[in-house]
Amino acid sequence: MSLNTFGHLFRVTTWGESHGPALGATVDGCPPGIVLAPAMIQHWLDRRKPGQNRFTTQRREPDEVRILSGVYEGRTTGTPIQLMIENTDQRSKDYGDIARTFRPGHADLTYWLKYGIRDPRGGGRSSARETAARVAAGSVAREALKALAPGVKITGYMVQMGRLRADRDRFDPEEVERNPFWCPDAAAAAIWAEHLDELRKSGNSVGAVVEVVASGVPAGLGAPIYGKLDSDLAAAMMSINAVKGVEIGAGMAAAELTGVENADEIFMGNDGRPRFSSNHAGGVLGGISTGQDVVVRFAVKPTSSILTPRKSITLAGEEAEVVTKGRHDPCVGIRAVPVGEAMMACVILDHLLLHRGQVGDGGGRIG
Amino acid sequence: MSLNTFGHLFRVTTWGESHGPALGATVDGCPPGIVLAPAMIQHWLDRRKPGQNRFTTQRREPDEVRILSGVYEGRTTGTPIQLMIENTDQRSKDYGDIARTFRPGHADLTYWLKYGIRDPRGGGRSSARETAARVAAGSVAREALKALAPGVKITGYMVQMGRLRADRDRFDPEEVERNPFWCPDAAAAAIWAEHLDELRKSGNSVGAVVEVVASGVPAGLGAPIYGKLDSDLAAAMMSINAVKGVEIGAGMAAAELTGVENADEIFMGNDGRPRFSSNHAGGVLGGISTGQDVVVRFAVKPTSSILTPRKSITLAGEEAEVVTKGRHDPCVGIRAVPVGEAMMACVILDHLLLHRGQVGDGGGRIG
Amino acid sequence: MSLNTFGHLFRVTTWGESHGPALGATVDGCPPGIVLAPAMIQHWLDRRKPGQNRFTTQRREPDEVRILSGVYEGRTTGTPIQLMIENTDQRSKDYGDIARTFRPGHADLTYWLKYGIRDPRGGGRSSARETAARVAAGSVAREALKALAPGVKITGYMVQMGRLRADRDRFDPEEVERNPFWCPDAAAAAIWAEHLDELRKSGNSVGAVVEVVASGVPAGLGAPIYGKLDSDLAAAMMSINAVKGVEIGAGMAAAELTGVENADEIFMGNDGRPRFSSNHAGGVLGGISTGQDVVVRFAVKPTSSILTPRKSITLAGEEAEVVTKGRHDPCVGIRAVPVGEAMMACVILDHLLLHRGQVGDGGGRIG
């Protein structure tokens, strides 16, 4: 990962500012011959799109994607795929008054300190809007995975909002698409809705934990030591706006386990592949996939754009009180779900290609 | 990060297996003119060296580093610095019996599934011994930081062993060097010692949480969007053996905060630089350093090499019971402390060079 | 250089096909604060634009560039700059009949063999039209160079068409802009015009040699061993369509020199910088700039799209005769001049940033 590009062989470069003419993703290194149509990308963009319910920002963007290159007669050609989303709802006036003040907890300050210039309109490049480009790129990765590793399935969902955790005993995969929180626990979702309504009305916001699972991932993916599958996933998730922590499998809780508890015991499956008694490893050992579900969780901090006044300073160095009057998400974690899925899809595909490059059809067999 | 190399401009390639003739690090892109002597590197290697007390593996390696290139008359020349550590204590016999069995929770299985060949002697490339090369490289980064950003100070310590947490109210920086756990809380260290003795005797192991803090880091470091300072730190820490979770600042707990609680309010310092009421951000906003302490935590899982028998399979696909008879660390988290420091040093220096490359002496001023 | 991206810190990713909706360049890593307006880019695009005289293809593209990101209030922000050129003159019918036949000497065949799919409209990605994106990116590099190294001046010109060489004794820099060949020798240009008219009428084409000189380049640029300034220039020029050879300084003729002849003797300049008796080195020693003019030459092969029938095969493996009926350049070398300049600008800026990153203001002084 480097500046605005990530990936080794499946390389994604995102570009664009929140309130510029357009933003997008340049996807390079995609295998040729993959069926790809705008509607396939649009499907995933629509999941991420704001303004779909009262829990996400009311900014209304059609977020319509155009494929400008790399596809011929409905198939990828192996050349760069340019995905462009035009910005149509650019209410710069909402943000005009913050051009000279720094919002606490926001990149306003650091972009200024780093570059000596910043585009204040809607947060410029640091806006969560950048993640639309990731979702677009991720949908290309999904289509490529369909062709190359059809068994792979990627699902994201929220497991925690504030201090309220979903109950794994109540998890129902069908439920994820039925509530505005992508929460597999219907009861938790109902409680979250109430809680978030209160927070929103009080001009506050709240954090969340998102979990993304990739099942059907072949064993052997990951490039130790420094391109480990989990290392790349950690970088990918941590690069999403507002993410402050990333866990693989047992995650931070692994610290609390003993070696006896933590050992995922191994058995022989009927298909000649190893099976495991548990998945503390989150599907990754030594940086390489085991064939189990790859499980990643990340914490999203509460939006820093809140209606409650906070102390800050101005460009001139004077004290100021900051209130974000513009539209905002009371819980950005919600919209981070499809983004996390997209990053997972990109990383898995990238490592599939990397592995194929170095090892081909090789690899060890058991039995 | 890619295969066995990490870093953008300050690039470190580590090589070598646990029981091969040698291992080391090729450090490329180091600024020229930095004072560097073997003793400076040895100092940090000695901190990581096993066998120093009863809580780390009894493998005794002198871990003596040689500088084979890139230094002339005691100064770096800007060309690659080859740091080699010869392996002298290679008791292959200890590991011979596991060449045909896979240890649960270990990379044995995945290296085999990926490559179809593995060096079973001491874990080969997946051994924690690889981290000695990181520490060597990190010590070069430290010397370069001394010259380029003399205010930077990097300190790592353990904050949790198993379920036992150190108490931040009792933190004393002086204490870190005084106990075998690099624990800033003397009382906790005493309890941990007792706890670990028990675990060790029962043939078990335990996880830990390590925190690494870099103070004095200039504001403006970090290459958004995909080379964010925190994204690179997450990758760096997650690439360390046995790490399962990485946190920046408030970390996973950020999910539990409201926007009001999480906002680090900003004030004007007397030196013309911003000050903050708190550091939930962990010194990074929008992927760029704020000038506050950069705070990273990571969870290390318990060693999978334990004396308690666990179920597994053999290369032939038969059921097996695995007991690790060789020397092992009951809590590898301990030796991860200097490794985490080394990764922090490398990442900070790398971003210092990247920033200097793109922005030079520029950047914005306040007031 | 990798797939569709080149550069280390100043990274350019080009995308787009000849007859798709648009093409462009994503410029990442540009220093912030650089003054940049579309007109500055358009100036250089217009130089490369076809259809300006009878010696270039009659395809008429306005080649109008739009800046979609990375610029705020007329200055670069340090974030990715997306430069898009829409394709307006897409006469696909001209090329329809070659979708099933491979033109000799063209990438038709190899794109098919590699990818199993190709966009035949106007050559798709392999069209010389891709170089418009390079020129756009190069113009950004020029503006950055103006700010960072104002002494740098980059000039390209043709020195040979077919067997006809320009005479260095008659070189007049003013002449370059006055004839359609960017030829500094007015007499040669007149002869070339006659020669090319004949070739064009006979349905043939011809090769050329282009020279690009960067003067005012500071000493010390270049990243030995594998990012040598001349190595990167060779890659950059060889990546231009139809280029078959690249020379630095004396180039291939260096083989004919003795050590006595080749040695550029060194003197002390009045400004404390070294001066040289000659420039066989082409401004580069050991991969690092000397402060002399950086001199690169490259040979452009004759267009393979000609009106004279050539033997080839079809997709079905049958024999075929190929005649290119579409518009074409009788000497693509002409339009390669601004492209070569653009690549030079990108490489020099990239190495300026790389050097600043590793060495800063350091470097050795003489006297």
Next chain:
Amino acid sequence: MSLNTFGHLFRVTTWGESHGPALGATVDGCPPGIVLAPAMIQHWLDRRKPGQNRFTTQRREPDEVRILSGVYEGRTTGTPIQLMIENTDQRSKDYGDIARTFRPGHADLTYWLKYGIRDPRGGGRSSARETAARVAAGSVAREALKALAPGVKITGYMVQMGRLRADRDRFDPEEVERNPFWCPDAAAAAIWAEHLDELRKSGNSVGAVVEVVASGVPAGLGAPIYGKLDSDLAAAMMSINAVKGVEIGAGMAAAELTGVENADEIFMGNDGRPRFSSNHAGGVLGGISTGQDVVVRFAVKPTSSILTPRKSITLAGEEAEVVTKGRHDPCVGIRAVPVGEAMMACVILDHLLLHRGQVGDGGGRIG
């Protein structure tokens, strides 16, 4: 290519100075399971070794390679392969007097201007001795090619010394190993021997042209646009010490051809693969291999270390006369032959892996 590393997936990092304790290559990304023994590497190193006849430097190095990692029981494991060559014949005294003077045409000056420090012993990092590490790495690539693409054969030879060209009509592949110039034309070799004896005695040196051919390269290798096979080859060859020009196929002479002459007409081979009437393309179209011989030529300038006095300056800025008293090669082109072969092997393997990564077994068929 970046600093001291080249390659995309098969990545080679060389390190070490001429008169330091050792030098070597870290080879990362090698496919696993490749048979590799020190003798296989030594074979190629011996070809490059100086002091084998009166036409190369009399420095006598055993140049014995050790494999320090990445190989287990005679096979590569997929982890980094460290190849180390210890320096045993370090006559620093020969070079002591030039530490304060800059040799014309040598990197002495530019390393100083760039880094402000240089290792003057034997040219330090800029010594041709660095190329031993390339040859070692190249021999690993050769073994991998044997396994992955057994039809590939790589052969280098000298085609020109000074103004004396070998005659292609007299080329006999068997002859290459029989004379000290790797010249396929026995008659030319005899003349060269005489010529070089004279030059050597007069304290002079001379340039050369080397040609390297890879036959049996599968069609489809090369990553357009900026990782074109020819672009990577150009970078690879230009990065070799003293190289000033690189040609693919017709090379610079392509400028003199018309489109009719240059077109390599295409026919259908009996094996279902395209055949060509000629190979002006040098086996590469649009940056992708055609299946024909890949043909690269490069010009090596005459050694700048000569016994004839040349004017230069000292570190103090004073005028000086420079005579190189140490051992030197009167025609470094000779020893560049195995180096060019090694670079070719690395580039071909790298692109084989890259292609396998992106495209797999795909690609288009004809007929």
